[in-house]
Amino acid sequence: MPRDAGNLVIYDTRSRSKQPFQTIEPGQVRMYVCGVTVYDDAHIGHAMSVMVFDMIRRYLEYRGYVVRHAQNFTDIDDKIITRANREGINPNDLTGRLISNWLSETLALNVLPATVYPRATQELPAIIAMIEGLIDRGHAYPVEGDVYYRVRSFPGYGKLSHRDPDDLRSGARIDVDERKDDPLDFALWKAVKPGEPSWPSPFGEGRPGWHIECSAMCTTHLGGFVDIHGGGTDLIFPHHENEIAQSEAFLGGEPFARYWLHNGMLRFGGEKMSKSLGNMVTVRSLLDRGLGDAFRLMVLQSHYRAPLTYSEEALAGAERGLERLRTAAGGGGAVGRPDTTAPALGDALAGQTADTWRRFFIAMDDDFDTPAAIAALFDLARSINREAASSPTSASLVAARTTLGDLMGVLGFDPARPTSTAGADASPFIDLLVTIRETMRKERHWALADQIRDGLADRGVTLEDGPAGTTWRATSGPS
C-alpha cells in the first residue's frame, strides 16, 4: 500500500490552483484549523468543517506524515460576554462548559483530537508580544487604549481573498471609527469597558481582538509558519486575510501558510445555516439520533470545497448508504475461515480489491477527492456482497472486507456498527427471543415468529433471517 505522498496535490485558496504538497519540514505537517467561538451550542455546520479537516488529517497521517494539528477556541468575545450576562454567569463558566461539550461531541463524531487546543485567554503573553512587535515595526498603532493594525502598511493585503483594498474601502458598511487611520484598520487590542473581562498589557487594560489570537497561536504552537491553514470559506475575509497581514508582518517572511484550505458551507435549502437565520441543527441532536457517521458520509460524498445542501432526506439516504458499506465490510457469516482454494470469482475480487486501493489513493491524492474515493468503496461493496453469496469462505473475500474496513477507517468511519447502549443492555434477552423464534420457525409457527420480529422492530432491533441463521442489529428507528 502506497504511503508516500509524492503525488498529492492540494487546492490553495491563495493561488486559486492545485499545488503539489511539500511541507516545510519533510515528513511533518503543521496544520492550523480555525476553531469556534464558544458562545453557543455547536451546529452541524461546525461538524461538517471539523469532519473535513479530520479527513484531511487522517489521510495525511495515513500517508505517513506526522501531523501537528492545532485548533483554537476563541473564548473571549462580545457575544460570549453578552451571552454570559444574559445567563447571569461568569464568561469563563460559559466557555468552559461549551468547550467541554465541544470536545465530547467531536469525539463522538469520530474526530481525532487535535494535538493542541489553545485558547485565546491562555495565550495573552504571546498575543501581547506580537502586538508589541507589530507596533515596533510600524504595522500597528495605539489609540486610547485600543491598538489597530495599519492595513496600508502591508502591501500584500488582499492577496488571499483577491480583493483590492481600494474596493473594500468604498464598499465598507461598517460604521467608520474616526480614531482609526484608515477604515480598513482592524483591532488587535480592545480597551476594557466596564463589566468586561480584561487583562493588563503595555497598551492598557483590555482584551485581544479576534484575528490576533490565531497568528499568535501559530507562532507559539506551530513555529510561526504553517503548512496548512484551514477553516470555512466564510473565514477567508477578513479573518484569514488579517492573519496573513499580522503574521507575515511580524515574522518578516512569507508565506505564513503554504496551503490555505477552505471548506464549503453547509446549506439549508437555499440558505447558509446560521444562528441568525434560526435554521440550525445542533451536533447534539445529530448524535442523539445516532447519525454521526451517516452525516460524515453525507459530508464526504460531496467535495469539501463545494457547498453542501442539507436535508433530512439526504441524511436518511446517507444513513442507508452507510449501512450498505458496513454490511459489506463486516459481513457476518463465515468471516475468519478463509478457503485457500479460492474460486475464479475470488480471483476477480482480489483484482478488484487491488484496484480499489489504486482508485482510492488516486482520488485522495487529487485534493482529497472523497466523492470519487467513496464511489470506489461502494463498487467494492457490491463485489463483496456478490462474492459472499457465491463463495462465502474465500480468502479474497476476507481480504476485500479488510480493505473496505481499512479504507473506511482512513476516512474516519467506524466500520463496525456501533452498539447502542440499549442494545447492549438488552442483548442477552434479544438473543433469547431470537433463539425461541428459531424454534418456532422450524415448527412453522409463522405468526408467532413474525410477532417477535415485528415487536423487536418496533423497539429498534432488526432481525434478518439468512441461510446461516438469524442475525439482529440495532437500528435507529423509534427508540
Place this chain on the structure above:
RNA sequence: GGCGCCAUAGCCAAGCGGUAAGGCACGGGUCUGCAAAACCCUGAUCGGCGGUUCGAAUCCGCCUGGCGCCUCCA
C-alpha cells in the same frame, strides 16, 4: 456598488474538451414461509439562447434563477 460561486435524473452529488461516477428513493425480477439484507435489470444530454471546436455538461458571451463574502460566522 465590489469580489466570487453555483444551476447535472424524485433527492444528495461527481464530472475540469471526447459522447454523463457513486449513494438514496421509485419500478420490475431472483432469493426467502413472509420480511429484511443481498444480487440482477430499469432512469438524465447536463437552467435557457448564441458562439468557439472535428467534437462541450466541460471553453467564451448574453439571459434567467439561486447563493456566499464585503459586519460576528466553520
